[in-house]
Amino acid sequence: MIEVKGLTKYYGELPAIHDLEFSIERGEVIGFLGLNGAGKTTALKILGCILLPTAGDVTVDGIDIARDPHAVRRRIGFLPDTPPLYNDMTVGRYLKFAAELRGVSSSEATKAVTEAEEKTATREVHDQPIFSLSHGYRQRVGVAQALVHKPKLLILDEPTSGLDPVQIVEMRATIRALKGEHTVLLSSHILSEISQTCDRLLVIQRGEIVAQGSEQDLADKLGGGGTIEVEVAAPSARAIEVARTVTGIGECKVLLERDGTVRIELQGSPDLRPKVVRALVQNGIDLLRIDRGAARLESIFLKLTKDERNGAGRPQ
Amino acid sequence: MSTVLLIARRELGGYFRTMTGYIIAGLLLLADGILFNVFVLSAGEMYSADVLSNFFYISFGTTCFASVFISMRLVAEERQTGTLVLMTSSPVHDWEIILGKYLSAVAFLSIVTIASVYIPALIWVNGKISFGHLFAGYLGVLLVGSATLAIGVFGSALARNQILAVIFSAIITLVVLLAHLVARVTDRPLKDMFMALALYARHYPPFQVGTIHLRDVVYYVAVTYVALFAATRVMEARRWK
Numbered sequence: 001m002i003e004v005k006g007l008t009k010y011y012g013e014l015p016a017i018h019d020l021e022f023s024i025e026r027g028e029v030i031g032f033l034g035l036n037g038a039g040k041t042t043a044l045k046i047l048g049c050i051l052l053p054t055a056g057d058v059t060v061d062g063i064d065i066a067r068d069p070h071a072v073r074r075r076i077g078f079l080p081d082t083p084p085l086y087n088d089m090t091v092g093r094y095l096k097f098a099a100e101l102r103g104v105s106s107s108e109a110t111k112a113v114t115e116a117e118e119k120t121a122t123r124e125v126h127d128q129p130i131f132s133l134s135h136g137y138r139q140r141v142g143v144a145q146a147l148v149h150k151p152k153l154l155i156l157d158e159p160t161s162g163l164d165p166v167q168i169v170e171m172r173a174t175i176r177a178l179k180g181e182h183t184v185l186l187s188s189h190i191l192s193e194i195s196q197t198c199d200r201l202l203v204i205q206r207g208e209i210v211a212q213g214s215e216q217d218l219a220d221k222l223g224g225g226g227t228i229e230v231e232v233a234a235p236s237a238r239a240i241e242v243a244r245t246v247t248g249i250g251e252c253k254v255l256l257e258r259d260g261t262v263r264i265e266l267q268g269s270p271d272l273r274p275k276v277v278r279a280l281v282q283n284g285i286d287l288l289r290i291d292r293g294a295a296r297l298e299s300i301f302l303k304l305t306k307d308e309r310n311g312a313g314r315p316q
Numbered sequence: 317m318s319t320v321l322l323i324a325r326r327e328l329g330g331y332f333r334t335m336t337g338y339i340i341a342g343l344l345l346l347a348d349g350i351l352f353n354v355f356v357l358s359a360g361e362m363y364s365a366d367v368l369s370n371f372f373y374i375s376f377g378t379t380c381f382a383s384v385f386i387s388m389r390l391v392a393e394e395r396q397t398g399t400l401v402l403m404t405s406s407p408v409h410d411w412e413i414i415l416g417k418y419l420s421a422v423a424f425l426s427i428v429t430i431a432s433v434y435i436p437a438l439i440w441v442n443g444k445i446s447f448g449h450l451f452a453g454y455l456g457v458l459l460v461g462s463a464t465l466a467i468g469v470f471g472s473a474l475a476r477n478q479i480l481a482v483i484f485s486a487i488i489t490l491v492v493l494l495a496h497l498v499a500r501v502t503d504r505p506l507k508d509m510f511m512a513l514a515l516y517a518r519h520y521p522p523f524q525v526g527t528i529h530l531r532d533v534v535y536y537v538a539v540t541y542v543a544l545f546a547a548t549r550v551m552e553a554r555r556w557k
Binding site for chain 1: 319322323326329330333334397398399400401402403404405406407408409555556557
């Protein structure tokens with residue numbers, strides 16, 4: 001769906017992104033992960049044909065964005081970090097305007113608006129003026145305008161920015177529901193959002209892709225196979241001693257010890273969980289809970305962006 | 317062209333869905349009325365044609381002034397609020413965005429200008445005026461409005477926010493308006509060039525007295541074209557920044 005080769009963008013003398021290379025298959029949900037100022041928005045604006053690149057080749061659905069940006073724009077729905085909403089219009093009129101602007105005929109626009117409103121759960125605010133909407137609804141109307149013309153590719157820049165926890169869950173469900181019908185490329189610096197929504201991650205740092213793959217791939221490459229979290233009713237020293245007998249388990253860290261129970265983080269692949277359970281039970285340790293490490297993606301992200309956090313960030 | 321009209325219709329609706337449009341229209345009509353009262357009606361006895369000519373003189377000033385404020389929001393406000401992305405990410409040419417917005421401003425100014433027709437009606441009730449004079453005068457006002465609105469669109473495309481848009485547009489309009497003052501202190505051929513460029517001095521007075529010259533119509537159309545062309549180039553250049 002998207003092929004990016006050597007994509008570079010300079011703002012004056014400052015490189016915002018440098019030599020980006022990646023490809024995205026049709027129907028995938030891809031997360032663009034990076035710190036603020038890493039170059040995510042610039043890259044998305046170029047893919048959305050809003051900005052022109054300084055160098056590099058980008059094709060969307062086989063069309064070069066430099067040769068035929070109009071044809072590419074017809075295939076793209078773009079939601080910037082601030083939804084482009086006209087406060088003086090009602091939701092229905094605004095979406096109809098957005099549909100017609102993207103080439104949907106006036107007679108088909110009404111049907112397209114209804115479908116977009118149903119997908120984003122905004123049907124109930126159809127006649128409401130946009131200025132009166134809550135932040136959650138504004139964000140959803142922003143997504144609705146991006147998909148009202150049924151684009152092949154949806155580009156969403158920080159779609160959950162500023163939403164409360166309930167709204168974030170709803171937005172995640174909305175994005176997941178779009179999978180298959182659309183290829184989705186979304187950016188965020190909220191790790192849990194990326195982890196739960198996307199099939200694959202592209203980690204960008206100082207304008208360059210520093211890692212790409214599924215969460216598991218990244219964990220295997222950078223996190224020493226990830227972590228396992230166990231909660232047992234036993235002294236921590238005894239539990240750690242037994243856990244270390246399992247081949248593949250590395251460093252162990254006590255997270256919490258209280259009222260005779262202890263929570264421990266074990267360095268190792270989550271695939272080792274059955275072996276850990278067997279070892280603990282066979283040694284007479286009562287196992288209360290076992291799970292894959294919750295903060296795994298955070299640790300990957302922190303490792304990948306360590307250099308940038310130590311140095312200066314890049315202006316957007 | 318349908319995209320241009322779609323954008324123009326939305327923008328024109330925007331003037332009437334917010335207070336900005338009503339405030340600008342109200343102030344323009346109020347200024348027309350007050351200035352007409354103060355400078356024309358209190359000037360003693362005059363022929364009706366002279367009264368009408370003075371009304372179009374006043375309208376020239378108020379139209380130039382209003383155009384700066386009518387056009388300030390067109391691009392700058394959308395850039396400020398982030399709504400411009402809706403259009404720049406759609407399969408729409410930059411010239412279509414500029415032309416659509418410009419046409420909405422012209423339509424809005426035309427509606428407000430037509431609303432001032434009560435003043436010529438008063439002159440007609442109390443005296444005698446030629447409808448040819450009336451037509452030529454209003455054509456002049458609309459051509460001036462068309463040119464200054466195009467300058468305003470250019471200023472708005474250059475600016476990051478509406479205040480800067482007003483400043484840029486006002487400066488450019490003043491420079492073109494006062495070009496004839498430069499002509500006074502320069503020699504030929506510069507003198508002729510500045511006189512030909514001036515927004516008022518040579519091109520507007522014929523309309524004021526009810527005469528239409530093709531060269532004056534061409535002048536205002538040319539100013540409009542150049543300003544809109546420059547605004548489109550600014551929009552295109554911003555895609556590189």
